[in-house]
Amino acid sequence: MLSRIFFACLFLGLYSSGSSLSCRWMDHKFRQFSENSLILIDMMANHYPGEHTEVAFPHHLYSQASRASAEDKLAFAVQVLQEVCALFEEDDSSSSWEQSALEHFLNVVIKQADELRSCAGRHKTNRRLHMYFKRLPRHVFAQMGHSAEAWELIRREIKAHLMETDQLVASLLTAN
Known part of the structure; x- marks a missing residue:
């Protein structure tokens, strides 16, 4: 009986210390991981001459998120990072990225999402953000086909999302 109580106390102690470490992670490590994700996505860049399809960036969703509570800002940032991962985990065989570079990028973004979550x-899903990320590749591929140039356009859009997410979370770090 005492061993069960001991393990229950140990579990609760580890769980509660883990959750406070996660928020300390946000205060001390988020910027480092965010900068790394931006460097890695830049390293994946391939510059193609010619016309580029315009994609409507959802500035209004980021504007709404910036006025939300701290918890809702974090939930929005987590969702963006998860949507980015889901998008890049699709079939990207027509992209010209090195697989190891993509995997390293995804590992960094997944770590950010996990720690922020x-x-x-709580994790509140923004349906409009989800729909944007579902439509983005469909729109780009419809205009440009499943080409390396199309994936480059998506990469640039994702970089803009990562920069906006960085600013959103940074507003919480300066508020503390």
Whole structure:
């Protein structure tokens, strides 16, 4: 009986210390991981001459998120990072990225999402953001086909999302 109580106390102690470490991670490590993700996505760049399809960036969703509570800002940032991962985990065989570079990028973004999720408390899904990320590749591929140039346009859009997400989370870090 005492061993069960001991393990229950140990579990609760580890769980509660883990959750506070996660938020300390946000305060101390988020910027480093965010900068790394931006460097890695830049390293994946391939510059193609010619016309580029315009993609409507959802500035209004980021504007709404910036006025939300801290918990909702984190939930929005987590969702962006998860949507980015889902998009890049699609069949990217027509992209010209090195597989190892893509995997390293995804590992960094997944770590960011996991750590921020542990700070957010709850995860509220923004349906309009989800629909944007579902339509983005369909729109680009419809205009440009499944080409390396299309994936480059998507990469540039994702970089813009990562920069906006960085600013959103940074607003929480300066508020503390």
